[in-house]
Amino acid sequence: MAGKxxxxxxxxxxxxxxxxxxGLHDEAQAEQVERLARGFHPLTGLPLVKxxxxxxxxxxxxxxxxxxxxxxxxxxxxxxxRAELIDCMQKAVRTALDHAAExxxxxxxxxxxxxRVAEATIAACYTHFASRALDPQIHVHAFLFNVGKxxxxxxxxxxxxRPQFDRKISTGALFRAALAWHLRGxxxxxxxxxxxxxxxxxxxxxxEALSTRSREIADYLKQQGVxxxxxxxxxxxxxxxxxxxxxxxxxPELLARFEKQAASLGLDxxxxxxxxxxxxxxxxxxxxxxxRAPLTPFTxxxxxxxxxxxxxxSCATAQxxxxxxxxxxxxxxxxxxxxxxxxxxxxxxxxVRLGQTEMLVEVFTSRERVAQERTIxxxxxxxxxxxxxxxxxxxIAREFDALERELQAKxxxxxxxxxxxAAALHIACESGRHAFVEGWAGTGKTTLLGASxxxxxxxxxxxxxxxxxxxxxxxxxxxxxxxxRTIASLLLGLASGRLTLDERSIVVxxxxxxxxxxxxxxxxxxxxxxxxxxxxxGDPKQLQPIEAGGIFASLMREHGKAELSDIxxxxxxxxxxFDWIDARARAGDGVSKEQAAALRQVPDDARMAAVEQLCGxxxxxxxxxxxxxxxxxxxWLRDVVRFFASGDPRPALQLLxxxxxxxxxxxxxxxxxxxxAAWEADKxxxxxxxxxxxxRAEVAELNRLARERLVETGMVVDALGVDALALARDGxxxxxRFAPGDRIVFSKNDLDLGVANxxxxxxxxxxxxxxxxxxxxxxxxxxxxxxxxxxMPARFSFFDHAYxxxxxxxxxxxxxxxxxxxxxxxxxxxxxxxAVSRSRFATTLFVDASALGLNDPESHRATxxxxxxxxxxxxxxxxxxxxxxxxxxxxxxxxxQSPGLFAPRVLAHEDVRxxxxxxxxxxxxAHSARTADRKTVVARVRRLLGKRHRKLVGDKLAAxxxxxxxxxxxxxxxxx
Numbered sequence: 001m002a003g004k005x006x007x008x009x010x011x012x013x014x015x016x017x018x019x020x021x022x023g024l025h026d027e028a029q030a031e032q033v034e035r036l037a038r039g040f041h042p043l044t045g046l047p048l049v050k051x052x053x054x055x056x057x058x059x060x061x062x063x064x065x066x067x068x069x070x071x072x073x074x075x076x077x078x079x080x081x082r083a084e085l086i087d088c089m090q091k092a093v094r095t096a097l098d099h100a101a102e103x104x105x106x107x108x109x110x111x112x113x114x115x116r117v118a119e120a121t122i123a124a125c126y127t128h129f130a131s132r133a134l135d136p137q138i139h140v141h142a143f144l145f146n147v148g149k150x151x152x153x154x155x156x157x158x159x160x161x162r163p164q165f166d167r168k169i170s171t172g173a174l175f176r177a178a179l180a181w182h183l184r185g186x187x188x189x190x191x192x193x194x195x196x197x198x199x200x201x202x203x204x205x206x207x208e209a210l211s212t213r214s215r216e217i218a219d220y221l222k223q224q225g226v227x228x229x230x231x232x233x234x235x236x237x238x239x240x241x242x243x244x245x246x247x248x249x250x251x252p253e254l255l256a257r258f259e260k261q262a263a264s265l266g267l268d269x270x271x272x273x274x275x276x277x278x279x280x281x282x283x284x285x286x287x288x289x290x291x292r293a294p295l296t297p298f299t300x301x302x303x304x305x306x307x308x309x310x311x312x313x314s315c316a317t318a319q320x321x322x323x324x325x326x327x328x329x330x331x332x333x334x335x336x337x338x339x340x341x342x343x344x345x346x347x348x349x350x351x352v353r354l355g356q357t358e359m360l361v362e363v364f365t366s367r368e369r370v371a372q373e374r375t376i377x378x379x380x381x382x383x384x385x386x387x388x389x390x391x392x393x394x395x396i397a398r399e400f401d402a403l404e405r406e407l408q409a410k411x412x413x414x415x416x417x418x419x420x421x422a423a424a425l426h427i428a429c430e431s432g433r434h435a436f437v438e439g440w441a442g443t444g445k446t447t448l449l450g451a452s453x454x455x456x457x458x459x460x461x462x463x464x465x466x467x468x469x470x471x472x473x474x475x476x477x478x479x480x481x482x483x484x485r486t487i488a489s490l491l492l493g494l495a496s497g498r499l500t501l502d503e504r505s506i507v508v509x510x511x512x513x514x515x516x517x518x519x520x521x522x523x524x525x526x527x528x529x530x531x532x533x534x535x536x537x538g539d540p541k542q543l544q545p546i547e548a549g550g551i552f553a554s555l556m557r558e559h560g561k562a563e564l565s566d567i568x569x570x571x572x573x574x575x576x577x578f579d580w581i582d583a584r585a586r587a588g589d590g591v592s593k594e595q596a597a598a599l600r601q602v603p604d605d606a607r608m609a610a611v612e613q614l615c616g617x618x619x620x621x622x623x624x625x626x627x628x629x630x631x632x633x634x635x636w637l638r639d640v641v642r643f644f645a646s647g648d649p650r651p652a653l654q655l656l657x658x659x660x661x662x663x664x665x666x667x668x669x670x671x672x673x674x675x676x677a678a679w680e681a682d683k684x685x686x687x688x689x690x691x692x693x694x695x696r697a698e699v700a701e702l703n704r705l706a707r708e709r710l711v712e713t714g715m716v717v718d719a720l721g722v723d724a725l726a727l728a729r730d731g732x733x734x735x736x737r738f739a740p741g742d743r744i745v746f747s748k749n750d751l752d753l754g755v756a757n758x759x760x761x762x763x764x765x766x767x768x769x770x771x772x773x774x775x776x777x778x779x780x781x782x783x784x785x786x787x788x789x790x791x792m793p794a795r796f797s798f799f800d801h802a803y804x805x806x807x808x809x810x811x812x813x814x815x816x817x818x819x820x821x822x823x824x825x826x827x828x829x830x831x832x833x834x835a836v837s838r839s840r841f842a843t844t845l846f847v848d849a850s851a852l853g854l855n856d857p858e859s860h861r862a863t864x865x866x867x868x869x870x871x872x873x874x875x876x877x878x879x880x881x882x883x884x885x886x887x888x889x890x891x892x893x894x895x896x897q898s899p900g901l902f903a904p905r906v907l908a909h910e911d912v913r914x915x916x917x918x919x920x921x922x923x924x925x926a927h928s929a930r931t932a933d934r935k936t937v938v939a940r941v942r943r944l945l946g947k948r949h950r951k952l953v954g955d956k957l958a959a960x961x962x963x964x965x966x967x968x969x970x971x972x973x974x975x976x
Contacts, residue, residue, distance in 0.1 A: 009251045010086060010127045015097045015142065018120035018149055028124040036122070036145045039158075048147055048156045059145040060161050062100070062123070064093050064175050069199035070183070071136035072210050073275070074129075075258035076267035081186075081276075082255075085138075086127065088182035093140045095335045096175035097123055103163035103360060106148045106156075115160050117360070118148035129254055135210055136258050163359040170319035173326035178335035187276035190331030195323070197330045201275040206265045298332040300325060300341045302348040306366050314369055314517055314550075314890055315354060318362040321345055354893035365890050373517055373890045376551060379528060380559050383433025389506065389533040391428045391459040396421065399451040420448040426562035427452050427535055433528060436512075436552070436561040437537040445537055446479040449508060452535075453482045456506050464501070465508045466490045466523070468515060470749045471758030474784055475813075476510050484508075486749075487515070487523055494526050503531030511811070512538035512552040520551045541645050541833055554891040577611065577628040581621075590618040637836075637843060644833045649881035652836070653845075653874045661844045664873050671821060671848040672698075676705040678844060679803070679819045686715075686743055687762070687780055688816035691804035692835050694826030696728070699804045702821065706803035707742070716741035722766055722773050724794040726801075729757060736801065738794070740765055744777065745809060748798035754783045754790045758809055760802045761790075769793070807834045817842040824851045824877065829884040852876045 012028035019025070023043050024032065032042035037059065039052030049056070066089060074085050105115040123144045131137035148159045164171070173195060180190045180197045189200030198207075249257075262268065305324055309316040322342050329338050346353060346362070352370050354363045400421045427435040427448075439445035453463045465476040465484030477484035485493070487509075493499030501507070507527045509515065515523075515538075527534045540553035578600060585596040595614060615625035636655050643652035656662040663678070665671035679691050691706070693699045710716040721739025729747045738744065745760040761779040768774075773794045782788050810818075811834050818839035822832060824847070836843045852873060868876075 009129070012124055012126045013090065014122065015094050015125050016101060016120065016122040016144075018122035018147070021120055021149060022122065024122070033124050033143075036124075036147060037143075039147065049158050051158070057146050057158070059143055059147075059159075060164055062097075062142045062144055062164065062171070063139055064089075064096060064142060064172070065137065065139040066179060067176065067193075067196045067198070068137075068207055068211055069197070069202045070179065071138045072202050072206060072262065072267065073188070073199055073272055074138055075136040075210070076262035076269060077272045078269040081269070081272055084186055088179060088186065089138060089140060090125070090127070091182055092175050092179035092335075093125060093142055095178040096171050097121075097125075097142055097144070099174050099335075099339075100144070100164055100167060100171050103167050104148050105160040105163060105360070106150050107158050107160055108150075116151060118159065119151040120149040121145070121159070122147065129251065129258075134249075134254070134257065136261070160359070163361070166317075166357070166359050166361050167319050170322040170326070173323040174335050174338065177326040177330055177333070177338050180331040181334040184331055187278065189275070192327070192330035192332075195327045195330075199275065201271070202267075206267060209265050210261060296332065298329045298337065298341075300328065300345060302345050303350060305345060306348075306350055310366055310369055314373065315363050315365045315893070317357070318342065318346060318364070321364075352890070354890060363893065369517070370890050372521055373551065373554075376517065376521055376524060377555060377558055377891055379524060380434045380555060383528070384431075384559065386432040388503065389428075389433070389461065390430075391455055391461075393425060393429050395455040395458050396424045396428055396451070399455050400424065403447070403451055417447065420451065423448050423562035424452045424455070428455055433533050434524075434555075434559070435533070435535045436556045436559065437535070438556055438561050439537055439539055445510075446476075449476070449482070449510070449537065450480040453480045453508075461504050461506050463506045463508060464490070465510060467510045469511075469758045470756030470784075471746075472511055474756055474759065475781065476508070477784070478781060480508075482508060484510075487519060491522055491526060501527060501530035501532050505530055505532035507532055507534050509534060509536045510538065512536040513540040513550070514538070514811075515552065517551045541830060551891075558891055574611070577625070580624055580628075584621070590621055637839075637841075640843070641833070641837045644829070644836055644881070647829050647882055647884065649829075649832065650874070650878040653878055653881075656843075656845055657870075657874065661842075662874075663844065663846045664849050664870065665846065666848075667850055668848050671846050672701055672705060675819050675821050675844075675846040676702060676709065678846075679706060680709045682817050682819075682842075684817045686803075690802075690810065690815050690818055690838070692807060692810055692818060692820040692838065693804055694807070694821070694823040694831065696806070698821055698823060699806055702804035703801035707737075707801055710741065710803075711739075720766060722794060724773075725797045726799060727797045728800070729798070733797070733800075738763060738766075738775065738801075743802040744775075744799045745802035745805065746799050750792075750796065750798075751784070753792045753796065754785055754787055755779075755792065755799075756783065757798075759783065764789075766794075767791070771795075807831055810834070810838050813838060815839050817844075819844050819846065821846050821848075822877070822881075823848070824880045827877075827881055829881060832881045847873070847877060849873050852880070 011026075012033075013026070014024050014028050022041065035042045035045055036048075037056075038054065039049045039056035040046060041048045047053075070085070070089075074082055077085065101118070101121045104118040104121045106118045108114040108116060121144060123142045126141045126143075128139050128141065129136065144159075144161075144164065146158050146161070147156055149156055176196060183190050183199065191198045191200055259268075305321065305328075309320055309324065322338065325338050325341050325345070326335075329341070333341070345351070346364060350366050350368075351364050352367055354365060356362055400417055404417055423437050423439075427437065437445070437448070439448070449465075456463050463480075463482040465473065465480060465482040466487045466489075467473045467476055467484065468487055470486050470489075473484040473486050473489075476482065490499065490507075494501065505527070507523070509520075509523065512520075524534055536552060536555070538552055540550060540556070578596070581591055581596045585591050585593045591614065612625065615621040636659060640652045640655050643649065643655070653662060663671075663674055665674055675691055679689060682689050691702050693702055707716060711718045717740045718737065719739075721737050721742075723735050724738050725733060726736045726738075727733035727747065740763050742763045743760065744763060745758065746755045747757055749756050755777075759779060759781070761777040763775050764778050765776040766773050767776060771793060774791050775794055776789065776791050778789050779787070783790065815838050818835070820832075820835040820838075820843065822835065822845050827835075836845070849868060852868075
């Protein structure tokens with residue numbers, strides 16, 4: 001174990017401002033570490049924090065790993081150089097920990113409800129030298145104890161560790177920037193390599209040869225379908241799943257091994273001295289031009305960085321900016337320089353500082369984005385009172401009355417479309433120049449839009465639909481009767497004059513949650529300039545915009561909405577049971593004809609109870625009811641969808657598990673095999689069932705396995721097939737086999753061919769032609785020209801197999817059965833919500849447990865890990881699926897005092913507070929702080945609230961500040 005003198009390793013060391021305050025210096029002793037880990041004073045053994053003892057949460061292991069070139073240099077260096085390198089490493093770790101300490105929050109009051117910035121923290125640091133494959137891999141484990149000094153007073157408390165996860169990327173980036181700069185100081189030529197760095201003089205072949213562990217991880221990531229090293233969480237999980245038990249030998253033995261490895265690659269102490277410029281190089285050893293990068297002063301281009309950070313998000317954080325600055329400055333500036341550049345960047349004129357997150361991370365944006373999103377919301381506000389596009393409520397009532405009668409005639413039971421009716425009234429009768437509808441997955445949005453479209457047309461308006469994708473636009477047109485096109489096509493048509501809008505135009509934007517701020521602004525401008533109305537319908541809980549800004553969600557929060565949340569897609573199918581009961585009634589077997597007929601008239605919300613009560617009167621009926629319920633009752637699936645949509649994945653996973661719909665595999669290969677086998681065994685027609693996956697690599701592998709099964713069964717006639725290039729929308733792809741019977745999905749729009757990106761179909765024939773083979777494809781739904789069959793040349797190429805789809809391709813579609821491969825790297829709250837809501841009757845989730853990373857991937861225990869329990873897997877999976885990557889906008893930070901203006905503020909939690917600078921040196925008396933808090937609360941509430949809102953907000957304030965009760969009593973006076 002590193003840190004043991006008998007193994008020759010450096011002693012563990014203390015880091016953090018709290019160490020000297022606790023009387024700790026130099027080496028971290030095991031007994032001291034043990035006491036601190038349990039919440040006791042390291043020297044006296046007295047309790048340091050409340051709850052000290054065995055139940056105290058010990059802290060957080062922060063691992064700092066040097067880039068591979070650093071370890072290669074260490075392996076070949078002489079003793080003196082190695083000592084300098086370790087000193088550089090430990091200095092860089094201290095710098096990074098100092099940065100992490102700036103966000104450490106101490107916990108106060110019951111349950112740690114109030115949090116304040118800590119004055120000091122402490123960590124014990126352990127230096128290690130090898131990877132699990134015993135390759136050179138210098139890294140430091142810094143164990144940040146769950147103990148922090150409260151600011152301004154001699155008290156200690158537990159820490160809130162979430163800020164360290166928020167700062168993880170920037171802390172690592174600052175560590176590497178500091179290490180690179182120290183290496184520059186030693187004379188090494190440091191070259192930036194994305195967020196990492198290389199050292200001039202280390203060849204790619206040498207680097208690769210010393211990277212056995214890295215190759216294992218890269219191979220695992222490739223198998224998982226993760227692109228390179230972009231996802232740090234994925235690399236950690238890969239480290240876990242490819243590791244062997246670690247038995248690190250004594251350091252002298254390890255160093256001898258390193259020297260031998262390095263020497264075999266042409267690296268020795270002399271070569272390292274030459275890299276530092278301490279010895280002259282021969283002509284053969286001279287550095288390549290790429291390895292002779294001159295040290296030029298680093299100056300940050302603030303505008304360029306701002307554009308990069310806000311290209312795909314409306315707001316960015318100071319930590320994201322710092323990580324980007326460190327990458328740009330790698331080897332050219334110190335960590336201190338990077339922090340100064342961050343301050344300069346945040347003070348630049350294009351920056352608008354919006355406030356802070358719950359964990360005190362600063363949030364900012366550009367002035368241009370503020371202006372853009374402010375204009376959007378102001379336009380909504382300005383048009384809110386307009387009723388120039390209102391229709392008579394009778395038109396809406398007529399449409400829904402007719403629709404309910406039609407459905408009742410078809411189903412034989414009373415049907416209520418109350419939610420859709422109310423939403424249609426909101427859209428057509430009660431809203432202004434804009435209307436917003438949040439429709440959960442499977443709640444009947446197309447029913448709503450179809451009825452609203454007919455009502456608008458009856459009133460003399462023209463309705464035009466638009467979506468981001470052509471396939472979604474075709475689906476919207478087919479299901480609502482409104483002419484529809486893509487947003488891009490609509491805007492181009494307006495710009496060219498081929499399309500016009502006027503004051504009688506109603507534009508419906510479907511899947512609005514996937515539209516970014518820029519695109520929304522362009523569409524809004526076009527509609528309002530023409531005098532029309534914009535109706536936005538979507539679900540912000542589903543997949544997020546690729547462009548910057550989740551503007552749809554922000555506008556609904558700001559201006560209100562209608563909501564469809566009564567999930568209908570996941571249906572309970574009563575028909576088989578009713579048919580069976582009818583047969584029993586005709587035979588006079590335990591139920592009368594009158595009872596059987598009455599069941600069909602029971603409203604939806606009471607039908608299950610009525611059926612269960614009737615069937616409980618006979619053992620035979622009860623057995624039939626139980627068999628039917630096991631197969632056809634999908635109320636549980638609606639509950640699953642609702643839990644996932646609400647960000648509560650644990651009960652959803654438990655329900656899936658109880659129903660046998662959660663399959664846990666031990667490896668990626670086993671998960672792939674299981675999902676394909678289940679998909680194949682399902683007797684649902686091919687067009688009605690699908691597999692879903694998170695990455696292109698996973699989709700390609702599942703498509704390959706599924707197609708092999710279909711070829712074996714003869715459903716795909718491979719002997720009549722051809723090889724063709726299959727391309728994604730970005731032009732990437734490979735040659736694959738296509739034959740009659742294959743299902744394909746298109747990845748590009750082509751009006752001449754009659755195909756749209758996202759549309760799917762089956763190859764019915766492959767016909768020879770002079771220009772090459774042509775595919776005859778029967779589309780799942782008619783195209784824009786109303787055609788179900790199209791013929792296209794194989795050289796078109798923008799298509800692929802469609803047995804498995806990505807979530808983006810599946811969003812907006814409904815299947816009879818869905819099988820989802822939930823990759824924990826991808827399966828956040830938005831992804832899993834879309835995946836589980838694609839099916840009417842059956843959704844099964846498959847998970848590779850090895851991808852969950854249930855143990856520390858850098859653990860140095862020699863014993864093998866125990867297999868995780870099923871409960872532990874579900875718990876870990878729930879943690880992943882609770883994460884949200886929903887995009888925000890600048891509107892989320894809008895000043896409460898003056899709508900439309902922006903002022904820095906803390907988002908979400910007012911009880912998370914940073915102490916002002918003055919109070920750090922000399923804290924004010926408690927009664928003064930209480931008085932100030934009370935006055936602030938009173939003034940703020942009086943300014944913002946009317947009497948009727950006082951109790952509601954009073955309850956909230958009472959829960960967030962001790963001054964609230966007194967302040968609320970003062971509010972019994974007049975509100976000015």
